[in-house]
Amino acid sequence: MPTITSAAADAAETVNAVNENLAQLSNWFMYSAIAIYTLAFFAFCAEWVFGGRSRVAQQSAALDEVPVEVPAQAAAPVAPAATLAAAFGSAEPAAGAAGGGSVALAERPVVVVRDAGHDGDAADDGGDVTGGDERSDRFGRIAVSLTVLAFLLHAGTLLARGFAVKRAPWGNMYEFSASVALMVVAAFLILLTRRPVRWLGIFVLLPVITTLGVAVTVLYTDTQQLVPALHSYWLWIHVSTAIVSFGALHIGALASILYLMKDSYQKRMRAEDPKRRPWDTVMERIPTPASLDKTAYRVNALIFPLWTFAVVAGAVWAENAWGRYWGWDPKETWSFITWVAYAAYLHARATGGWKGRNAAYLSLLAFACFLFNYYGVNMFINGLHSYSGV
Amino acid sequence: MSIDINADKQAADAGMSTAPQPDKYDAGQSALGARGWLRWMWRQLTSMRVALILLLLLSLAAIPSSLIPQRSVSPFKVSEYFRNNPGKAEFYDKLQLFDVFSSWWFAAIYILLFVSLVGCIVPRAWAHSKALRTKPPAAPRNMERLPAYATWETDADAADVLAAARVQLKKRRFRLAPSTDSLAGEKGYMRETGNIVFHIALIGVLLAFLVGKLFMGQGGKILVEGSPEGFANSFTQYDDFQSGALFDEKEMEAFGFKLKKLDQTFERLGTQKGAPRDFEATVEYWQGVDGKPKTGKIKVNEPLQIGGTKVFLLGTGYALDITVKDSKGKVAYQGPVVFLPQDSNRTSTGVIKVPDVSRGVQQIGFDGIFAPTVSLDPNKGWFSTFPSLDSPALILTAYHGSLGIDTGVPQSVFRLNTKAMEQYKKDDGQPWAQVLRPGETEVLPDGSSITLDGVRPWANFQISKEPGKEVALYSVIAAITGLVLSLFVRRRRMWVRATAGPDGRTVVEVAGLTRTEGGGLGQEVQALVDDLRASAPVASSDGPASGAAPKSAEAEGAAKSVAADKKDED
Ligand code: HEM
Numbered sequence: 001m002p003t004i005t006s007a008a009a010d011a012a013e014t015v016n017a018v019n020e021n022l023a024q025l026s027n028w029f030m031y032s033a034i035a036i037y038t039l040a041f042f043a044f045c046a047e048w049v050f051g052g053r054s055r056v057a058q059q060s061a062a063l064d065e066v067p068v069e070v071p072a073q074a075a076a077p078v079a080p081a082a083t084l085a086a087a088f089g090s091a092e093p094a095a096g097a098a099g100g101g102s103v104a105l106a107e108r109p110v111v112v113v114r115d116a117g118h119d120g121d122a123a124d125d126g127g128d129v130t131g132g133d134e135r136s137d138r139f140g141r142i143a144v145s146l147t148v149l150a151f152l153l154h155a156g157t158l159l160a161r162g163f164a165v166k167r168a169p170w171g172n173m174y175e176f177s178a179s180v181a182l183m184v185v186a187a188f189l190i191l192l193t194r195r196p197v198r199w200l201g202i203f204v205l206l207p208v209i210t211t212l213g214v215a216v217t218v219l220y221t222d223t224q225q226l227v228p229a230l231h232s233y234w235l236w237i238h239v240s241t242a243i244v245s246f247g248a249l250h251i252g253a254l255a256s257i258l259y260l261m262k263d264s265y266q267k268r269m270r271a272e273d274p275k276r277r278p279w280d281t282v283m284e285r286i287p288t289p290a291s292l293d294k295t296a297y298r299v300n301a302l303i304f305p306l307w308t309f310a311v312v313a314g315a316v317w318a319e320n321a322w323g324r325y326w327g328w329d330p331k332e333t334w335s336f337i338t339w340v341a342y343a344a345y346l347h348a349r350a351t352g353g354w355k356g357r358n359a360a361y362l363s364l365l366a367f368a369c370f371l372f373n374y375y376g377v378n379m380f381i382n383g384l385h386s387y388s389g390v
Numbered sequence: 391m392s393i394d395i396n397a398d399k400q401a402a403d404a405g406m407s408t409a410p411q412p413d414k415y416d417a418g419q420s421a422l423g424a425r426g427w428l429r430w431m432w433r434q435l436t437s438m439r440v441a442l443i444l445l446l447l448l449s450l451a452a453i454p455s456s457l458i459p460q461r462s463v464s465p466f467k468v469s470e471y472f473r474n475n476p477g478k479a480e481f482y483d484k485l486q487l488f489d490v491f492s493s494w495w496f497a498a499i500y501i502l503l504f505v506s507l508v509g510c511i512v513p514r515a516w517a518h519s520k521a522l523r524t525k526p527p528a529a530p531r532n533m534e535r536l537p538a539y540a541t542w543e544t545d546a547d548a549a550d551v552l553a554a555a556r557v558q559l560k561k562r563r564f565r566l567a568p569s570t571d572s573l574a575g576e577k578g579y580m581r582e583t584g585n586i587v588f589h590i591a592l593i594g595v596l597l598a599f600l601v602g603k604l605f606m607g608q609g610g611k612i613l614v615e616g617s618p619e620g621f622a623n624s625f626t627q628y629d630d631f632q633s634g635a636l637f638d639e640k641e642m643e644a645f646g647f648k649l650k651k652l653d654q655t656f657e658r659l660g661t662q663k664g665a666p667r668d669f670e671a672t673v674e675y676w677q678g679v680d681g682k683p684k685t686g687k688i689k690v691n692e693p694l695q696i697g698g699t700k701v702f703l704l705g706t707g708y709a710l711d712i713t714v715k716d717s718k719g720k721v722a723y724q725g726p727v728v729f730l731p732q733d734s735n736r737t738s739t740g741v742i743k744v745p746d747v748s749r750g751v752q753q754i755g756f757d758g759i760f761a762p763t764v765s766l767d768p769n770k771g772w773f774s775t776f777p778s779l780d781s782p783a784l785i786l787t788a789y790h791g792s793l794g795i796d797t798g799v800p801q802s803v804f805r806l807n808t809k810a811m812e813q814y815k816k817d818d819g820q821p822w823a824q825v826l827r828p829g830e831t832e833v834l835p836d837g838s839s840i841t842l843d844g845v846r847p848w849a850n851f852q853i854s855k856e857p858g859k860e861v862a863l864y865s866v867i868a869a870i871t872g873l874v875l876s877l878f879v880r881r882r883r884m885w886v887r888a889t890a891g892p893d894g895r896t897v898v899e900v901a902g903l904t905r906t907e908g909g910g911l912g913q914e915v916q917a918l919v920d921d922l923r924a925s926a927p928v929a930s931s932d933g934p935a936s937g938a939a940p941k942s943a944e945a946e947g948a949a950k951s952v953a954a955d956k957k958d959e960d
Contacts, residue, residue, distance in 0.1 A: 109542035109919055109928060111900075112534075113912035222660065231668075232691040305873045312866050321691045323608060323702040323854040325862065326599065328463060328491055330456035337449040344445040346877075351438040369449070381456055 019164045023222070026160035029153045030178065034212050036150035037205055043143035044202035050136035051129045052281050127199040127287040140198050147201060151185045154212075158182060170239045173378055177215035181208045183247020187299075191251070199286055203254050234317035241310035245303050246370060252299035253367035256360040259292035263357060293356065296363055297349055304342050311335050330381045334373035341366035402530045405521050406881055406905050435502065436509035444503040451499055455490035458482060462491065504596060511589045518582045525567035526576035529885035529901070536885075536901035538915040543895045544926040548888035551898055554925030555886035558918055564884065572887035581906065584875025587868055594865030601858035607633040607642070608854030613649040614709040614726045615846045620648030620674075623699070623853065643697045643855070647675035650685070652847040654706060656777045664735050664777055671703050671849045688851070698855055705850040707731045707738060708760060710784060710842060714744045717837030722747045722754075728848055729760045730804055736762050736777040741806040743793050747838070752790040754838060755806045759785045762845075764825075772825075782845050784826040788814045788834055880906045884918065888926070898926050 130136040158178055161169040169175045188204040191197050265283035268274050277283075286292070314335065319325040326332060345362040348354035354362075434440050459467035468488050472479040479488075486493035533539060544551065548571065555573050559566055564575030609631035611621045621627055623645050651672040657665045671688045677696055686694045693700040707730060714723040722744050729740035742756040761774035764783035772785045791811030795801060814822035814835050824832040831841040882904035891897040900922065902915040 108923070109540045109898075111538050111540040111902075111912050111916040111919060113538050222662075231689075235691075301877050305870055305877065308870055308873060312870070315866075316863075317691075319859065320693060321702070322704070323693065323700060323852045324856065325859065328455055328460065333452050333456045337452050340445050340449040344442055344449075347438055347442045347445065351442060354439070354442065377456065 022160045022164035026157050026164060029157040029160060030212070030216060033150045033153035033157060034209065034216070036146055036153065037209050037212070040143045040146035040150060041202065041205040041209060043139050043146055044205065047136050047140040047143055047198075048129055048202065048282065048285070050133050050139060051131045051285065127285050129199045129285050131285070140201075143201055144192070144198060147185065147205070148189065151182070151189065154178070154182050154185065168236055168240070170236070170243065172219075172221045174215050174219040174221050176239070176243065176374075177211050177219055179243045180246045180250075181211040181215070183244050184208050184211075184250045187248040187251050200251075200254070203258065204251065207250050207254070232317050232320055234313055234320060238310055238313035238317050241306055241313060245307040245310055246374070248299055248303045249307070249367055249370060252296050252303065253364060255292050255296035255299065256363040256367075258286055259289050259296060260357060260360050260364075262286055262292060263289040293360065296360065300342060300345060300363060300366075304346060307342065308339065311339055330377050331373065334369065334377050338366060338369040338373055341369050401527055402536065402883065403903055403905055404527055405517075405524060406883070406903075432509065435506050436513075438510075441503070441506050441510065444499060444506060448496075448499050448503060451496050452490065454487050458487050458490075460490060461488050500596070504593070507589055507593060511586060511593075514582075515586045515590070518579075518586060521582070522579060526565065526574040526883050528567065528569045528574055529572035529887050529899075533885060533887060533899045533901040536903050538902040538912045539900070540915065540919045541897065541899045542926075543891060543893075543897055543929045545929050546896060546926045548890060548896045551888035551896060551922070551926045552886065554922055555888075555900075555918075558921050559884065559886070562918075571889050572885055574883065574885050576881075576883045578879050578881035578904075578906075580875045581879040581881045582876070584872040584877075584879060586872070588872030588876055591865045591869035591872055595862055595869065598858040598862035598865060602634075602856045602862065604634040604636040605858070606854070606856040607631070607637045608852060608856070610704070610850060610852050612728055612848050612850050613647075614728065614848045615649050615652045617649065617726065620646055621851070621853075622646035628853070643677075643699050644679050645675060645677045645681070645696045645699070647673045647686075647694075647696075647701065649849055650674055652706060652849050654778070654847060658776075664775075666777070669703060669706055669849075671851075673701075675701075698857075700854055702852040702854065703849055704852050705731075707848055707850075708736065708762060708779075708782075709846050709848045710740070710758075710760060711844045711846065712742055713841040713843055714742065714754065714756075715839045715841075716747045722838070726846060726848075728803075729758070731777075733774070734777070735774040737772075737774040738762075740804060742840075743795070743803075743806070745793055745795055753793045753795075753811075754834075755789045755791075755793055755808070755811060756786050756840065757789070757806050757808075758787075760845075761785070779845055782828060784842050785823065786826060786832070786840070787821055787823045788840075790814060790836070880904055880910065882906070882911060882914070884915065886918075886922070895929055896926070898922070 130140060158169045158175070161175060165171070170179055184204060185208055188197070188200060191200070261279075262283055265277075265280060266289060268277075287295075314332075315325040318327070318329075318332070341362065345359060345366050348359040348362050459471055461468050471482075471488075482488060486495070490496055530536070534541065552568070552571075552573055556566060556568070559573065559575040562575075562577065564577045565579075567574040567576075609628035611627065611629055613621060623642055625631065625639050625642070649671055653668070653670045653672075654666070655668040657663055657667055669690055673686050673688060673694065674683045675686050675694070675696060676683045688694045688701060688703045690703055693702045695701075707728065709726040709728045711726050712723065713721060716722045723742065723746070727740055727742050729738035731738045738760040740758055740760065742758065744754040744756075747754060759772050760782070761772055762778060762782050763774050763776035763780040764772060765775045766772055772783075789806065789808050789811035791808075793801075794807045794810055801807060816822050816835065822835060826832055826840070826842040828842050828844050831839050833839045882902055884900070884902045887899040888896050900915060900919050902911050902918075904911050
């Protein structure tokens with residue numbers, strides 16, 4: 001008698017089991033994705049290296065680009081040829097107006113945009129990595145293609161895992177890290193369709209490869225089902241929005257870091273006899289500080305409401321699971337800290353005296369809080385939010 | 391000239407945001423006296439800079455709570471900390487580091503922030519409500535100095551051009567203010583509205599949180615499956631209970647429930663073997679003093695709502711049905727005993743206290759380990775290899791003497807105080823220890839006996855009532871909505887002027903202004919210009935200018951100075 005009931009229980013419980021083939025496939029996808037991201041990274045490196053050949057021309061350009069008072073991008077659109085189309089980098093037919101004196105120009109009064117500081121056109125400053133070098137440009141395009149390929153494999157990893165366990169693939173730190181890295185790349189690719197940000201690729205791939213590396217070595221866990229506390233659609237809403245937020249905020253943080261570096265670089269160049277640093281060849285080719293700062297702000301501001309929503313969804317879930325929506329569990333506390341830090345950043349941007357470098361430091365501080373909330377709290381601080389198998 | 395431009399521009403963007411101006415440090419504050427100082431302090435407190443510092447302080451102050459155990463979260467860990475580092479714990483306790491969220495310093499920061507928020511938001515809301523009733527200012531004299539500008543000449547009549555502009559701006563839902571030769575439009579008031587809604591909603595969240603903490607009452611109760619005595623919601627029935635400062639016992643809702651059945655599933659395969667997969671409690675509950683019993687289900691994440699109270703399933707374990715008879719065969723104890731799981735495979739520990747043995751006989755206490763799937767390891771001893779009842783066994787030792795129950799000192803039901811007790815010994819002098827399977831009976835050296843009648847699961851319920859949850863939720867929804875509006879709506883003004891030029895043609899000027907970051911103003915003005923062309927076609931090019939290029943050199947200078955102004959103002 002007991003054997004029968006036990007066998008029945010066995011049968012009932014294997015329904016939940018994992019499809020091992022798919023799980024295996026998922027792992028192979030992951031290794032291929034990492035390999036191809038790495039290749040893409042080298043291709044981006046090649047883009048920078050070959051683009052650096054015409055260094056002399058760039059150095060003088062870099063010095064030109066350091067006006068004392070007016071941000072460089074503010075002056076450009078004032079030139080008569082700065083039609084709207086040109087200012088926005090769009091390939092609209094009206095751009096033909098640049099032909100000057102043509103009938104089209106006469107018929108279409110064009111808007112002169114002069115205060116780029118408030119109009120945000122600066123964000124279209126795409127830097128100049130290739131320096132007009134054809135080989136460099138080819139490598140750049142190869143790098144983007146490889147990134148897209150790796151992105152597809154990377155997405156395949158998570159899809160296969162999801163199908164293997166028949167749930168969303170965000171159940172443990174390994175899966176969460178892989179998803180966040182996917183969102184970093186997604187944010188970059190989306191940005192790439194709208195703005196000339198290929199120069200950012202090399203910087204984006206660094207955290208992506210690192211995150212995936214840590215995920216497969218330190219955080220790896222086999223496919224598995226979830227503990228009952230994690231069965232809640234609110235949890236899925238919470239986790240998915242947190243993943244998108246975390247992924248996109250990587251881009252904001254990168255932009256802030258690059259802003260600080262470029263800003264220092266420009267200050268150095270303004271000195272009488274500027275000292276040169278080895279990484280200046282990178283610095284002189286990335287966009288202006290104003291443009292980087294704006295990119296950081298846009299990403300952070302765009303994501304802040306989503307991240308707020310993610311925290312709220314977490315609170316709703318906590319209410320369902322534990323009967324209280326906010327209990328100052330370490331994870332909750334650090335979410336609060338992160339949220340307040342980003343709010344401080346947004347305030348800083350709106351306040352005199354805190355703009356510029358100070359705001360960028362705040363942006364990085366806020367991102368560091370996010371990182372700590374993920375790695376630090378999950379791995380070193382015990383709370384209710386323990387993930388199954390790490 | 392430069393003053394002129396500034397005045398012109400200031401008039402054009404007057405009242406576009408109620409954001410406070412950058413703090414001014416005027417000298418000679420000390421001459422102001424006490425009232426002047428108070429006013430100065432208030433201005434500082436409600437300034438953005440101080441709000442920013444308070445925000446940063448608030449997050450800084452929250453950090454210790456994640457590194458040092460908190461009384462409100464894990465009182466047990468706090469007492470452990472006291473035991474391990476008494477000196478440090480004492481010091482921390484003086485600084486209220488075990489009670490961060492009820493400490494005076496945390497309260498000081500958030501109260502200041504709260505005051506700052508109110509002091510900031512009330513005048514802004516007032517200013518904005520006035521701005522909502524004010525028409526946009528008339529076109530500045532020098533429109534070409536505005537951030538987005540276009541001009542051209544047309545043969546159309548000035549009045550017709552303005553009429554067409556009015557139609558276009560109306561279509562775009564601009565608020566309009568016409569004057570003789572120009573038209574002013576403004577749009578995007580929702581930005582400021584959203585910002586104010588967001589900040590007010592934050593106050594709402596904070597208040598709801600406070601109300602919740604003050605009036606909340608919640609407690610835990612363990613129920614054994616199938617036990618006839620269930621739970622009735624009164625203070626004395628709880629295993630433990632916490633409440634806010636203003637909680638009123640008389641307000642507790644009348645209801646109760648019994649645990650009819652508890653289903654548990656665990657992972658059988660793979661590395662996660664033994665991990666819980668699904669728990670479901672079937673309960674019979676009633677509401678009101680003599681409400682009809684209804685059946686309900688409670689799962690992890692799926693609480694049961696009874697009136698304004700919610701019942702959550704927090705944990706499960708096993709209870710053992712035990713019968714103890716004394717040496718004369720009289721039942722001395724009978725009932726389910728709750729054992730507490732110690733590991734993920736439910737190796738559980740518990741004690742059985744038998745105070746009412748026949749007169750003259752000492753009291754008996756059993757100390758036990760229960761394993762649902764039993765295994766014996768030479769080093770670890772008895773333990774469980776799986777959380778389901780595959781091969782259950784109870785491993786017991788026993789004591790006789792005084793349980794210490796009658797001393798009046800409260801005792802844990804999960805721990806045996808053996809200070810006044812002696813362990814039963816076997817004939818060979820070894821401590822008495824036995825393994826009991828369900829249905830088996832063992833006899834103690836003194837002739838008493840213990841029977842394991844069966845094993846039943848228990849469930850730990852949390853019963854909680856926290857008012858203000860709805861207010862918190864609605865406030866949060868309002869906050870997010872306000873936030874989205876305040877970050878993504880662009881407040882902007884547009885002007886169209888049409889005047890008769892010296893050559894008899896009409897000069898059209900279109901300009902736009904925004905203080906908001908984010909692109910698109912140029913595009914928007916261009917779209918308006920393109921739409922206006924239908925009614926005001928560009929005059930054929932025998933005229934002096936095609937319009938595209940403003941008087942180039944001078945305009946460039948102007949543009950630069952506008953940009954520089956902007957920088958200063960920020
Ligand atoms: C928990 C506290 C607070 C949070 C989370 C918070 C959050 C925010 C956010 C996200 C914004 C939008 C920023 C933007 O438009 O770029 C904002 C704007 C603003 N906040 Fe706060 N805030 C808080 C407290 C305060 C306090 C205490 C004050 C008053 C001193 C204040 C004054 C303002 C002002 C004036 C703006 C508008 C800035 C502008 O229009 O450019 N905030 N706040």
